[in-house]
Amino acid sequence: MFDGLQSRLGDVFDKLRRRASLSEDDVNAALREVRVALLEADVALPVVKDFIEGVRPKAVGQEVLRSVTPGQQVVKIVHDHLVEMLGGTPGADEQAAREGRYPGAAESDLDLNAPAPVPILMVGLQGSGKTTTTGKIAKRLSEKQRKKVLMASLDTRRPAAQQQLKVLGEQVGVATLPIVPGEPPVAIAKRALSTGKLEGYDVVLLDTAGRLAIDEELMAEVVAVRDAAQPHETLLVADAMTGQDAVNVAAAFNERVGLTGIALTRVDGDARGGAALSMKAVTGKPIKLLGTGEKLDALEAFHPERVAGRILGMGDIVSLVEKAAETLEQEDAEAMAKRLAKGRFDLNDMHKQLQQLTKMGGLKSMMQMLPGVPKIQDQLKKANVDDKVVKRQMAIITSMTKAERSRPELIKASRRQRIAKGSGTSVPEVNKLLKQFAETQRMVKKVKKMGGMESLMGGGMEGLLPGGGAGAGLPGGLPPGFGGGGRAMRRLGRRK
Template identity: 55%
Template sequence: MFDNLQDRLSSILNGLTGRGALSEADVAAALREVRRALLEADVALEVVRSFTDRVREKAIGAAVLKAIKPGQMVVKIVHDELIAMLGEEGVPIDLNAPAPVVIMMVGLQGSGKTTTTGKIAHRLTHREKRKVLMASLDTRRPAAQEQLRQLGAQTSIDTLPIIAGQSPTDIAARAVQAAKLGGHDVVILDTAGRTHIDEPLMLEMAEIKRRSNPHEILLVADALTGQDAVNLARNFDERVGITGLVLTRMDGDGRGGAALSMRAVTGKPIKLIGVGEKVSELEEFHPRRVADRILGMGDIVSLVEKAAETIDAEKAKAMAEKMAKGKFDLNDLADQLRQMQKMGGMGGIMGMMPGMAGMKDKIAAAGLDDRMFARQIAIISSMTKAERANPDLLKHSRKKRIAAGSGTDAADINKLLKMHRQMADMMKMMGGKKGGGMMKQLMGGLGAKMGLGGGMGGMPDLSQMDPKQLEALQKQAEAAGLGPGMGKGLPGGLPGLPGKLPGLGGGRLPGLGGLPGLPGFPKKK
């Protein structure tokens, strides 16, 4: 998500922050590059012009050019304008209306409306504890109604029974009535789409709106739509009147121009983004956090939230107790690797860490991708219970069997065992200090740097933090020097963590230092 734009803008703005003084010509040259980067990211031309004009107007002022650090001032202006373009604050789905709250889903065919309907219903059911009814109004696409029914069955969410021959408007009216009688809090109407915008589609949407009186009308759009996103959003807003946007396939688009364009053109908030195929992979859109990530400033709050959601409190406690006794076997290592996969893998984690966005290419070049994690988990899974508990049992014949079972070779197994030995030594050294896993140690180090009193004290406690406290982390990160104008990353190691730790093959990758529990980078020769 926004990978291409992030790389380009970070490079351009780092060139400004490294200079002692800026002239108007310097700012103008940088803005030309920013303009080109936005256009290449598929941001609409009218949006790009408006954005660069606003930045130029503020950046060429005397207050910036004569500032002590003018480059950082320009970065701040770009950052603030990005936030303004994306919508200032996150806007959740509005459920403040008499039950049943009607949510109408609109968009083109193939944009992911039905899947998104299921994801929103799942989110409202499990997070908001609402009783939801889903209804398919798509009578044209073969098996569209059956698709939604199956989604409901998989997630244990009610769907409106299918009655053949009913028109979309009649189904909408029946759905609202059924929701009232069934005591549902929310009813989601999954409307039909077309391959393109046409008059019959808009007339049908208007009639459904009249019959169902929706509280929210969400335009579902594919993030890969590109330049056509502007026309799509503008047409639906003018003819139907949307209240918000949901962007799908954000995980598959390295450009992100649709997000910037649609919000800027309609003025309607992006409420949710789809970041994967699973029913749980739907996230709230936070403009400030996204702007931070686009400029390579990381996203501490989202990292903390994701960690709090994915880390099992009981497992973390058990791990801490084992570490206190200096124990760390291959079962524990497998748990740690799975935990990192849930957090989004190395690329996902680094993308959310301040100053680490530029490390993703180096990490990939070093072979530290999610396939490596999967391969290491496969090796451990091919071992017996006794071998996982006691790696010293692994002699040549056993390694040969494990290699055959996991589709690897003896060299891969030896690398894994070496990494485990280094990690076990490190865990012994830590002696269970506020530990419980690599991500807990990582967040603890960041917490210490941000003045949270010796780290964050373990991920289970973070899950108890309220949203205001989590949002405050971003500001604390900036105050601790992890925010705008960081230049080229964090030298020598992550805040609060030693520069070199066992388990990193020497920890010599510039700007990374040592992350506890991460597989070894190759040593410099």
């Protein structure tokens, strides 16, 4: 998400950063380009006007124009206003770090501070991903917060809607309310809450029916369910790819039903991001969750400060570290650290690293969280650095024998042909992988001599990139700031 906006704003601010001094005309010209970029990203016109009017007085102030780094000052002002537009508090993560708290809690996550069972009402149009998002939230609450969750489908109109939720419940290991044919939505909601109380559930998720468009019948049904259930949270599930339509839907539901938050789906397929930037400003309600893919674990808490950082190309190291911590087994990490400390690294280790990369959402997802990467997207494409390369490399390694994975020097010409045939790749691809492995192995041995992993985390990780190793087209290794991953990982370990 935000790919187009990220690129446009990156070009605008690069021009400002290169100037030793700025005039008021320079800032105004840059803000005109920012305005066009926001409109092209499908941000609502009133929101764009308010944003520019809020930024301009500070950006053309004497404090900026006389600053030693005026370009950076303007970027900071735009960043803070983006955070506010998205519903956050500028500097919240920095303040948390100063106070010794881990800057990882979303300012607007789900509110479960109510007597159990906490009713959560899911509303939205048909096709927005409401039922799937209900399953994702149930999985998130049960696994991450250890909540006992009950799901209930109130959609009696769409064929097999109730069965769909039941299947999702079985997939994520969450209970669903037994289906009673012909039971109306309000009665289902009351039975779900009664069951929740009697059987000791912490949360009851109520998945309501949708329509292809907003109509009076839909709203009347949702209002009746709301009055019967008295939900503590009413979440609108909106499709980010519908752009301004999603904003209009949010405004209509908020007016009639009263929302407490928004869950945006399909954000991985929306390169503009205008809906996310407009939602909070138009409705006054925070975006709480982002659906980032089809898998049931592809749901993230919405962090305004982190999202603003991604839009401006500053990266999101904290989220990257959190993803790593969620998917990395501590025993595996410790075993790998011991092997690397001794200078040992074979193709089995490389395969584990590629598996870890896949678990974290893939190479593209990870790279988007690194500072500076959006500016070198073209170089990454030319270097053939993408998730398909990762899968092909994993196939190549799994086509090797145990002896070959442990002792790559055994892999001569005839073996390379066999491995290429077995993995569905070509001999040049096998050669490229082995060359990349050799570079990484050399680096690991060098790190041992240099005295530890800190030097590796500080910028020597380019050999681990699929698609070309040190020659993958990344000038100077990974972008500045990736070295902080090691330190952030240790902080996360202490928090846990």
